[in-house]
Amino acid sequence: MTSHPTDPLLPSPTPAPPPAAGPHDTERLARAALTRIIEPGDEQAGHALRAHGATTLLTLLRDPREPPLPDIGTRRLAGWRHRARTTTPEADLDHITRLGGRFLIPGDFNFCRHTLCCPRPGCDGEVLCCGRVVALLDG
Numbered sequence: 001m002t003s004h005p006t007d008p009l010l011p012s013p014t015p016a017p018p019p020a021a022g023p024h025d026t027e028r029l030a031r032a033a034l035t036r037i038i039e040p041g042d043e044q045a046g047h048a049l050r051a052h053g054a055t056t057l058l059t060l061l062r063d064p065r066e067p068p069l070p071d072i073g074t075r076r077l078a079g080w081r082h083r084a085r086t087t088t089p090e091a092d093l094d095h096i097t098r099l100g101g102r103f104l105i106p107g108d109f110n111f112c113r114h115t116l117c118c119p120r121p122g123c124d125g126e127v128l129c130c131g132r133v134v135a136l137l138d139g
Contacts, residue, residue: 030054031105032089
């Protein structure tokens with residue numbers, strides 16, 4: 001019998017259990033929305049995400065009464081805010097589920113880590129970085 005190394009980016013032979021309802025769902029929705037709002041590899045977005053966290057960043061972008069984000073240009077922030085008002089992460093997550101996939105976020109089984117998928121220096125594998133892994137399709 002030959003042993004083959006397991007590719008951590010592929011589905012496991014025994015799928016992970018579905019995530020429990022709770023704060024993790026809010027984080028998942030926020031991160032799904034941010035994948036529609038922010039371009040992959042946007043370093044300013046990565047800094048904002050690290051500074052505020054996904055759910056707070058999404059709130060800051062959706063509410064025009066919130067103060068501007070420091071170090072983010074006016075045009076860039078206006079674009080993010082426009083996309084934040086029009087994105088529907090629930091629909092995106094439903095679509096991924098219908099296709100048999102899972103939207104992975106930090107802390108999930110099989111979530112991407114820097115050493116496995118992101119060649120960018122400084123990627124800590126915990127925040128939106130290169131955008132290379134968005135959904136994992138089972139089967």
